Amino acid sequence: MEIKTDDYHIIFDKPSATVICKGSLLLSGTEEYAPILDLLNQAAEQQAEQLVLDLRPLEFLNSSGINTLTKFVINVRNRQTLQLTGMGYEEIPWQVRLLKNLKRLMPDLQLNLE
Numbered sequence: 001m002e003i004k005t006d007d008y009h010i011i012f013d014k015p016s017a018t019v020i021c022k023g024s025l026l027l028s029g030t031e032e033y034a035p036i037l038d039l040l041n042q043a044a045e046q047q048a049e050q051l052v053l054d055l056r057p058l059e060f061l062n063s064s065g066i067n068t069l070t071k072f073v074i075n076v077r078n079r080q081t082l083q084l085t086g087m088g089y090e091e092i093p094w095q096v097r098l099l100k101n102l103k104r105l106m107p108d109l110q111l112n113l114e
Contacts, residue, residue: 001039008058010036012043017050019043022057025065033068040072050083051076055095056114066098070105077106085110 001012008023019040027033044051053069055061061069076084086102088095090113103109 001042003035003039010039012039012046014043014046016052017047018052018054020054020057021061024060025058026060026062027064029064030067033064036065037068037072040068041075044072044076044079044082044084047082049081050085052085052087052112054087055099056087056089058095061094061098069098069102073102073106073109077108083108083110085112087112087114089114 003010008021008025010022011020012018013020025036073084076082084106086099086109088099090096096113099111099113103111
């Protein structure tokens with residue numbers, strides 16, 4: 001599964017159980033982010049044990065995108081069967097803040113900051 005535009009690329013790599021987010025997510029509002037949330041939720045439903053959310057190649061994420069990822073993490077938390085890992089770069093402050101805030105919502109979220 002993937003969503004690709006000129007500005008961003010979201011890929012679900014099933015063999016590695018990884019969703020990779022690349023580019024800049026600057027969509028306006030939850031309606032424009034709905035396909036991305038659907039892809040994330042479908043990826044979570046297809047994985048029995050674990051899923052990796054790789055934000056390292058993501059250059060920018062606006063507040064609507066943060067809201068979308070928050071909804072996704074809450075959905076995963078409510079399932080209580082899937083181990084979610086968030087990946088980001090320590091030198092990118094917004095990735096660190098986002099992943100730490102998502103961990104507050106889902107204490108079982110594993111953080112992998114490089």
